[in-house]
Amino acid sequence: xxxxxxxxxxxxxxxxxxxxxxxxxxxxxxxxxxxxxxxxxxxxxxxxxxxxxxxxxxxxxxxxxxxxxxxxxxxxxxxxxxxxxxxxxxxxxxxxxxxxxxxxxxxxxxxxxxxxxxxxxxxxxxxxxxxxxxxxxxxxxxxxxxxxxxxxxxxxxxxxxxxxxxxxxxxxxxxxxxxxxxxxxxxxxxxx
Amino acid sequence: xxxxxxxxxxxxxxxxxxxxxxxxxxxxxxxxxxxxxxxxxxxxxxxxxxxxxxxxxxxxxxxxxxxxxxxxxxxxxxxxxxxxxxxxxxxxxxxxxxxxxxxxxxxxxxxxxxxxxxxxxxxxx
Numbered sequence: 001x002x003x004x005x006x007x008x009x010x011x012x013x014x015x016x017x018x019x020x021x022x023x024x025x026x027x028x029x030x031x032x033x034x035x036x037x038x039x040x041x042x043x044x045x046x047x048x049x050x051x052x053x054x055x056x057x058x059x060x061x062x063x064x065x066x067x068x069x070x071x072x073x074x075x076x077x078x079x080x081x082x083x084x085x086x087x088x089x090x091x092x093x094x095x096x097x098x099x100x101x102x103x104x105x106x107x108x109x110x111x112x113x114x115x116x117x118x119x120x121x122x123x124x125x126x127x128x129x130x131x132x133x134x135x136x137x138x139x140x141x142x143x144x145x146x147x148x149x150x151x152x153x154x155x156x157x158x159x160x161x162x163x164x165x166x167x168x169x170x171x172x173x174x175x176x177x178x179x180x181x182x183x184x185x186x187x188x189x190x191x192x
Numbered sequence: 193x194x195x196x197x198x199x200x201x202x203x204x205x206x207x208x209x210x211x212x213x214x215x216x217x218x219x220x221x222x223x224x225x226x227x228x229x230x231x232x233x234x235x236x237x238x239x240x241x242x243x244x245x246x247x248x249x250x251x252x253x254x255x256x257x258x259x260x261x262x263x264x265x266x267x268x269x270x271x272x273x274x275x276x277x278x279x280x281x282x283x284x285x286x287x288x289x290x291x292x293x294x295x296x297x298x299x300x301x302x303x304x305x306x307x308x309x310x311x312x313x314x315x316x317x
Contacts, residue, residue: 024258024265031254036241043240053246060250064257132238151236154210157203172203176228179206183231 013077021068030077031060037078037152038085044148045089047133055092059085079163082153086145086163093141135185143178150175198225205229209236 013030020027038059042052063084070080136144149160157175161168193201202225208214209232217229241247280288 022265024261025255027258028251028254031251035247035250036239039241039244039247040239043243049243052240053244056244057246057250057253060254061257064254065261129238129240129243132235150206150210151238156207173199175206176199176202179228179232179235182235183228186231 014072017067017070017072017077020064021070024064024067027064027067030063030081034078034081035060037154038081039152041082041085041148041152042089044136044152045144046092047137051092055085055088059088062088075162076159078153078155079159082149082155083163086149131186131189132182135182135189138185139178139181143174143181146171146175147178147182193222193225198222201225202228206232209233212236 011029013033016026016029020030035056039052039056042055042059043049046052046055059081063081066084070077074080075083136147139147145164146160149155149163155163157168157171160166161171164171166174201221205214205217206229209229214233217226217233219226221229
């Protein structure tokens with residue numbers, strides 16, 4: 001990669017992960033690289049920002065302590081990482097469903113809470129995020145998972161298929177249907 | 193355009209959108225498909241990670257955890273070295289056996305000669 005006339009070599013994930021097994025502080029490189037994608041994935045699936053924070057933290061801590069189990073011959077690092085994140089979110093919902101459902105009314109409070117840095121963002125952006133989260137909640141858990149994997153983890157349909165156990169074609173079809181459905185819901189929400 | 197064709201094109205372009213290698217949607221595509229792709233592009237620009245308050249604190253926590261793990265592994269390895277018995281190579285083992293045997297043979301030879309000498313002395317006397 002050429003940047004400002006200097007040549008930088010971006011270390012591959014598998015190289016960093018391998019060195020993190022021996023020297024755990026190298027894991028921070030992976031953390032910096034993946035934080036946004038992991039957080040976005042969790043947020044796409046969780047309405048509650050606090051829960052998203054907790055699950056993201058748990059996911060990275062789990063990944064760090066299990067870095068020795070990562071085998072680059074079996075799957076790329078992102079697939080390994082997102083498998084951990086996905087399992088954590090699924091476990092959270094399995095546990096949550098036993099006791100109570102997510103309080104949807106909290107969503108608006110989370111996004112308009114004056115103590116959170118989201119206040120610094122423009123009101124329009126906040127409203128868009130709020131609408132998207134409301135519409136995402138109308139999708140089935142599987143549709144939501146696929147949308148989260150696609151937009152947050154940036155995986156190809158093939159990789160998503162491997163992770164979810166669906167066929168590549170199924171992933172493509174379900175994603176298209178979900179996006180269509182989501183777009184229609186968003187349009188309906190926009191109508192006064 | 194058949195539904196299957198439309199889905200294949202959508203899947204291909206969605207991959208490009210999520211990898212941020214598609215700036216504009218082709219005007220020649222059917223309107224419905226264009227709308228879906230525009231929507232996907234809009235969604236791809238939404239970044240929830242800006243809302244997170246934990247990024248820096250989690251990094252610190254991971255840094256400390258990594259340090260602990262590193263120290264733990266440093267402590268673990270010398271202990272393991274003490275606990276595990278040293279392995280002897282096959283060549284060394286053969287060497288020890290051969291050495292032992294030759295020493296035994298030499299000792300027997302010395303004893304045998306000594307006795308023979310003593311017997312000879314007795315006979316001459």
